[in-house]
Amino acid sequence: MKNKNKNKEKVKPLYSLPSNIIFLLQKSWQMDKTLFFATLIRIPIVVLLPLLATYLSKYVVELVSNGSSAGTLITYVLCISAAILSLHLLNNFVSTKIEWRAYGNRFLYLNLSNHKIMDTDYDNIESPDGQTKMQKAINTLTNNGGGTQQIFSQFVNICSNSIGLVTYSALIFTLSPWIVLLLCGMTIANYYVNKANNYWVHKNKDHWVPIDRKLGYISNKAGDFEVAKDMRLYGMSGWFKNVFAGLLADRMVWSKKTEKRGFAIDFFSAVMTFIRDGAAYGFLIYQTTQNGITAAEFVLYFALISQYSNWLLGLIESYNELQATSLGFCDLREFLDLPDHFNRGKGAELPLNSPEIVFDHVSFSYPNSENTTLKHLNFTVKQGEKIALVGINGAGKTTLVKLLCGLYRPTDGEIRVGNVTIAEYNRDEYYKLLSVVFQDISLMPISIAKNIALCEEKHIDRERLKQVLKLSGLYEKVQMLPEKENTLLLKSIHEHATDLSGGEKQKLALARALYKGGNIIILDEPTAALDPIAENEMYLKYNELTSGATSVFISHRLSSTRFCDKILFLEHGEIIEEGCHDELMKLGGKYADMFNLQSHYYKEVVEV
Structure with missing residues (x-):
């Protein structure tokens, strides 16, 4: 009944x-x-x-x-x-x-x-x-x-x-x-x-x-x-x-x-x-x-x-x-009338510089799911520190990033950014802190300049645009196009547009993140379409370009994240190993096993 x-x-x-x-x-x-x-x-x-x-x-x-x-x-x-x-x-x-x-x-x-x-x-x-x-x-x-x-x-x-x-x-x-x-x-x-x-x-x-x-x-x-x-x-x-x-x-x-x-x-x-x-x-x-x-x-x-x-x-x-x-x-x-749970009113003041990030006993389960995706995560990313999240597919890396981005709320525990829980910030103001590049990159049928700046033509800072195109490695490609940065994208929509290759799309996404200039940088495997050497070079360049910013990098190729201050190895939603590259290699655990296994496929990257 x-x-x-x-x-x-x-x-x-x-x-x-x-x-x-x-x-x-x-x-x-x-x-x-x-x-x-x-x-x-x-x-x-x-x-x-x-x-x-x-x-x-x-x-x-x-x-x-x-x-x-x-x-x-x-x-x-x-x-x-x-x-x-x-x-x-x-x-x-x-x-x-x-x-x-x-x-x-x-x-x-x-x-x-x-x-x-x-x-x-x-x-x-x-x-x-x-x-x-x-x-x-x-x-x-x-x-x-x-x-x-x-x-x-x-x-x-x-x-x-x-x-x-x-x-x-x-x-x-x-x-x-x-x-x-x-x-x-x-x-x-x-x-x-x-x-x-x-x-x-x-x-x-x-x-x-x-x-x-x-x-x-x-x-x-x-x-x-x-x-x-x-x-x-x-x-x-x-x-x-x-x-x-x-x-x-x-x-x-x-x-x-x-x-x-x-x-x-x-x-x-x-x-x-x-x-x-x-x-x-x-x-x-x-x-x-x-x-x-x-x-x-x-x-x-x-x-x-x-x-x-x-x-x-x-x-x-x-x-x-x-x-x-x-x-x-x-x-x-x-x-x-679907209710919004995140703060849309007056929020705490945003940190002026790159903030410290703290995950305090954070657990998360997706709605209507019996499984716990993330389990009691405890770690700190210091101000300006760069960390890498590594592990096999399904370990919970992207879910962790979504929580940090304020797209989800933790089921248990809290996430503090700049000594303030994310929930205390105004949602839209908090997004301004973030420069995020996901693996799935969305391009719109507008000019390359607008795709990077994401604003109207009159508001685009042309000098800044030129700078990020050079930093991302896309400048030479853009200069070869008939209308340069004003070239339209997506041939399926515009007859005289151009289409970018997978690697070029990811370079554009990196340029977009650089143009925004958030104090928290997050890369969720955006270089998957690049070869290991190109990916390693891109991450090293990104490390150089974002010096001083609190950064989170995700990559399946462990050699690309060797430069990070700290590496978190996730498995089944838990952090099972934590430390810098040299520390984890000395530990001889799962990170070392995976790194050694991958190194057989791209020795050149390991030797860099």
Whole structure:
């Protein structure tokens, strides 16, 4: 029973329909008052149009039956027709205004979502749960039927249908209250069936959204220029097709289930409509033949009953649509409301110089993982000291770096930078301390200069740019390009752009780190694409260029980190050996074994 209750709590929407409507209208008032007022103005127009048309027919029949003059008849028809025409024109104008501005409203939310993706705490979007929340939010925004666009027309529909329903109920009630009860009862039954289906769709989204994310990944990679060579040389196209076909088959299972439920509900709705309207019209015919209501009254009530069904069905449909939209909008709000745990307010003052770093009994486990990635790490990096993190893959080196960068919080213990725990700094200010180069280097389709400075053209320090290009070893390559440092990157985006080799990308990343000039330097295997000799030279150059900065280096090639003041050898998330290169070699432990094993492959580096 407990598990069942947990599942129910898990799929229950976090935000109610009224809460979502109020949220959207408040945002609309803040971001686009024209859209807000246009939405309110259209509601009475939608109610008045069919009501005027109904009374036009009734008055025409009544005037003809009473033998009124042609002039009187024409006057009535022209006046009511003019009012209807005016309302039609106003309705078209307002509905077009709503449609256009609602389209823009969706992009305002898309902008909010993109900002959240780029700005929220790193751990919010790296986890599978965070990825699913992000994908569900994006799905809400990537089509014209998304809640942030359709909510306004749906709000008009539900309000106008509600007002129309109350008005028509009062008019039909004068004929018979039983007709009102019949029409309401049948339609309410239809409503509950649709409501149950909406909740079923919302509850089961978590089954197909991860599949959609995987299908999107496969589709993107299939056309990604970065993997085009591997795709062809290793014959991966067949494998990609099979993976895509398998995922598509899984997705189609859920699509078929959804369509079958939709068909069954449409059939049920058609049966209810037939019974409801048939009974109502039968009663009206009976009243005409047995109780002698006039022709004008027959026309009036016939039109009222016909439109009443539309109001009632429209209310149910618009409510179901609004509810489905609200459930989808819950996905967006849930993502936008993901809490940030790191300090975003006033923080401690940043150290002016390269700070000391202390890991004090630091342990870390990834969310929903039973394994402890890092276990009770205790070490100190003195001011201006350079340390190396070494060990086999999976030892926890990159995780340690992510903790130091403030991308994650320790599960236990604390990390102090400059005698202050990282949590006490303002998150974004703390990032200014860091110059980090990861193994996976991201280049953007902008100029080389902008890729290094990461700012607008007018703010780039050209002398500093030239200096870091020379220091990183990329200057000669850049000078050979037609537009030098203003050359655009990524041929897949720009026709006249250039692409850099793996080693050149890493040199650019080093230039980027040098340009930023952080007081803490972190290199997480950025030179993996270089040969051992080139990597060793690069690390030695980096050691020289960053003298005085507190630095952390990670490399699989132990010869590249011999210059460091201290080396930490990690295994299974623990520091098992610590000391400088000579000390660890004398110890004759795992570091020495790995170093000697590697030295057979690049003796030249060892002898440097």
